[in-house]
Amino acid sequence: xxxxxxxxxxxFVSKEDVSLQICYANEAFYRLLGYRDRExxxxxxxxxxxxxxxxxxxxxxxxxxxxxxxxxxxxxxxxFRAVTRSHSQKWVHAEGSLMVNNNEExxxxxxxxxxxxxxxxxxxxxxxxxxxxxxxxLLGGGAARxxxxxxxxxxxVSEGWSRLMKPPGERAGASMLALIPExxxxxxxxxxxxxxxxxxxxxxxxxKPALPGEQDRLIQIQAGCVGDSEGYPVxxxxxxxxxxxxxxxxxxxxxxxxxxxxNSLLPCGYSLYTLEDNLLIESNSAFQAMTEYQxxxxxxxAFSRSAFMKAEEAERLYRQVSSMRLEDSPVTMECSLFxxxxxxxxxxxxxxxxxDPQGRSLYQIMxxxxxxxxxxxxxxxxxxxxxxxxxxLTDQPMVRMLLNERMKISGTxxxxxxxxxxxxxxxxGMDGFKLxxxxxxxRIMQACKQCMQDGQIFEMECRLKKADGIFQPVLMKAKSMIxxxxxxxxxxxxxxxxxxxxxxxxxxxxxxxxxxxxxxxxS
Numbered sequence: 100x101x102x103x104x105x106x107x108x109x110x111f112v113s114k115e116d117v118s119l120q121i122c123y124a125n126e127a128f129y130r131l132l133g134y135r136d137r138e139x140x141x142x143x144x145x146x147x148x149x150x151x152x153x154x155x156x157x158x159x160x161x162x163x164x165x166x167x168x169x170x171x172x173x174x175x176x177x178x179f180r181a182v183t184r185s186h187s188q189k190w191v192h193a194e195g196s197l198m199v200n201n202n203e204e205x206x207x208x209x210x211x212x213x214x215x216x217x218x219x220x221x222x223x224x225x226x227x228x229x230x231x232x233x234x235x236x237l238l239g240g241g242a243a244r245x246x247x248x249x250x251x252x253x254x255x256v257s258e259g260w261s262r263l264m265k266p267p268g269e270r271a272g273a274s275m276l277a278l279i280p281e282x283x284x285x286x287x288x289x290x291x292x293x294x295x296x297x298x299x300x301x302x303x304x305x306x307k308p309a310l311p312g313e314q315d316r317l318i319q320i321q322a323g324c325v326g327d328s329e330g331y332p333v334x335x336x337x338x339x340x341x342x343x344x345x346x347x348x349x350x351x352x353x354x355x356x357x358x359x360x361x362n363s364l365l366p367c368g369y370s371l372y373t374l375e376d377n378l379l380i381e382s383n384s385a386f387q388a389m390t391e392y393q394x395x396x397x398x399x400x401a402f403s404r405s406a407f408m409k410a411e412e413a414e415r416l417y418r419q420v421s422s423m424r425l426e427d428s429p430v431t432m433e434c435s436l437f438x439x440x441x442x443x444x445x446x447x448x449x450x451x452x453x454x455d456p457q458g459r460s461l462y463q464i465m466x467x468x469x470x471x472x473x474x475x476x477x478x479x480x481x482x483x484x485x486x487x488x489x490x491x492l493t494d495q496p497m498v499r500m501l502l503n504e505r506m507k508i509s510g511t512x513x514x515x516x517x518x519x520x521x522x523x524x525x526x527x528g529m530d531g532f533k534l535x536x537x538x539x540x541x542r543i544m545q546a547c548k549q550c551m552q553d554g555q556i557f558e559m560e561c562r563l564k565k566a567d568g569i570f571q572p573v574l575m576k577a578k579s580m581i582x583x584x585x586x587x588x589x590x591x592x593x594x595x596x597x598x599x600x601x602x603x604x605x606x607x608x609x610x611x612x613x614x615x616x617x618x619x620x621x622s
Contacts, residue, residue, distance in 0.1 A: 108194075108210040115197065115205035122206065131191070131213055133184035155180040155188055164195065164207065178214060190214040219458055222425070241339075243275075245322070247291055247332040250274035254333065263318070263338055265310060279305050287320070295324050295332050304341070317342045367467050370404075374452070374460035377403045377417060389446075389468060391439035404464075409435050416450065420462045423452040436466065445470045496592040498531075506531035506547070509587060518592065520566035536562055536570065543575075547588060550579045560595065569598040 109131040111124035124140070132152065134140045153160040156179040163175040174196035180188045192212040199205055241260025246252040253273050264278055276284050283305035294301030300323045307316045322336035368386035372379055378400040387394055390407055405413035412434040419430055429451040436444045448466040455461055496515035500506040508529045516523055519534065532540050539561050546557050556578045562570040572595040579588050 108212055109191075111209050111211075112206050113209065115207055128211065131189075131211055132181065139184075152181050153179055154182050160193075181211070192217060219454075223454065223458065241337070243336050243338065244325075245275055245291075245334045245336055246328050247295060247324075247334060251276050251288065251291070254328065260338055263340060264307070278307075280308055290320075291322070291334060294322065295334075298324070314342075316340050367465055368446070369463065369465055371461055371463045372404055373400075374420065374462055377405070379403065380461075386466070389436060389438065389444060389466075391442075407436050409437075416448075420450055420452060423450075423462075425452055425454055427452065433469065436468075444468050445472075498526075498534075498590045498592070500531040500588045500590065501586070506588065515592065518565070518571065518594070519563065520569075525566075534563055536564055547577070547579075550577060550588065551586065554579060563592060565598070571598045572596045 107127050109125065109128035111128045112122045114120050114122060124137070126136075129136055129140055132140075159177065160179060163177060174194065176192075176194045178190060178192050181191045183189055192214050194210045196208055197205065198208055241263045242257040243253055243260045244255040246254050251274060253271050253275055255271055276288065279287055287303055287305055290301050290303040300321060302319065302321050304317055304319045307318045309315045317340070319339045319341045320336050321339075322334040324332050325335045326333045368389050369381075369383040370379055370386050371381040379397060379402045380400060382394070382397050384394075387397065390397075392402075404416065408416070416432065416434065419432070423430065429449045431447065431449050433445065433447050436446045438444070445468070446466040447469045448464050450462060450464050452460065452462045494514055496518045497512045498508060498515050499510040501509050508526050508531050511523065511526050516526065519526070521529075532543075535543055543559070543561060546559055550557050556576060558574065558576050561573060561575055563573045565571055574593045574595055575590055576593075577588050577590045579586055
């Protein structure tokens with residue numbers, strides 16, 4: 100099915116002579132061009148009505164009509180701009196053909212389609228197909244479109260439907276009732292009729308007789324009316340084999356109950372809103388738990404999205420959604436979500452725009468509570484501030500080093516600056532191994548690696564190489580901690596004896612790169 104099959108065409112008939120005067124038009128024609136009825140259009144004042152309607156693209160129309168009249172083509176199909184009653188221009192898809200009536204008068208029949216509506220219907224039908232495919236994948240069953248006539252004729256069926264029902268050669272055009280046991284036919288038919296009259300989704304089951312080598316299976320149908328075809332309602336339906344689930348899950352009586360149960364287990368909140376008036380029309384149990392509202396309280400469009408958010412955040416979200424197109428990818432933003440009691444949650448929301456079968460623009464929000472993450476980040480930041488303050492206030496030399504990239508120095512305190520003799524700007528980002536003699540680096544690295552593994556404080560005696568080349572014997576105590584920059588080593592140094600003069604005169608040599616140790620440390 101395509102857009103042409105669900106949109107009634109605007110039909111009008113014109114004379115074949117030069118005047119192209121309109122002889123007949125249907126109601127859809129008047130509505131398309133913005134007229135109320137035949138009298139409002141006033142045929143007597145439109146002697147050249149075709150010329151008036153197609154004025155922006157009149158040359159293209161006349162050339163197409165010329166080919167029809169000359170017999171080069173029996174019909175034409177093209178897109179043109181039509182002039183409406185308000186003198187605005189509307190793109191239409193026009194199809195025309197030449198006919199001869201009973202009086203042997205030559206007439207040209209035009210069929211017009213609103214291109215904007217046509218594209219919308221085609222997009223809606225594609226969304227419907229995509230939804231059927233998605234539901235089919237999720238439910239492991241099959242999708243079908245059913246014309247609700249006496250035979251319940253199948254209009255379209257999916258591959259999953261064919262595999263599930265296994266009709267011998269039966270596809271689109273067959274009767275669905277013929278595939279259902281006679282004892283269940285009346286009940287299934289009545290379920291479709293009841294759903295159509297009440298304007299709701301239906302859910303009904305029937306027993307599918309066993310094929311050779313199989314057992315009887317319980318087939319469940321979920322369907323809803325999505326349009327009409329030739330004056331008959333059309334249902335979009337999903338078929339699922341629930342034999343095994345029925346045997347294993349006696350406590351669940353319907354697919355709806357199972358879905359609600361799964362919904363209650365999901366930590367992610369879901370809510371759906373109209374774009375026109377920003378009202379909540381659907382939500383899941385996770386969203387209800389986050390906002391502390393009952394489902395009955397949220398039903399009926401009683402709340403807008405702004406009822407759950409700060410005013411400035413709600414305005415920012417609505418501007419974002421209003422500027423989105425249907426084909427745009429979902430947008431993620433962090434915002435506040437207020438519950439019924441006034442409690443504030445920090446949530447990460449993913450917003451996307453969709454369109455329902457009636458053409459209404461909607462937007463849906465999937466949101467996850469990230470309050471715990473934000474609290475952890477805030478606690479981490481407070482811890483870093485406390486550690487930095489402790490470094491500043493303590494008289495014991497302290498140095499912090501990132502346990503990667505050969506222990507780069509990430510922070511020091513004034514006591515360590517005085518002990519090492521380096522300027523603070525020299526220590527920032529320095530390779531921590533330069534503070535120790537080359538022969539002790541391997542031992543220090545092994546101790547650091549063990550500290551990373553068990554998280555325990557380690558002590559060891561070593562020598563600190565000061566800026567002037569003097570070696571200071573120290574007792575080193577270290578502990579590893581995870582902060583925002585990554586895994587860091589906190590080192591406290593205590594002087595143990597008088598500094599030792601370096602044996603060789605001149606500038607102290609740089610600590611050599613320990614072979615194989617850097618790779619081991621980084622791992």
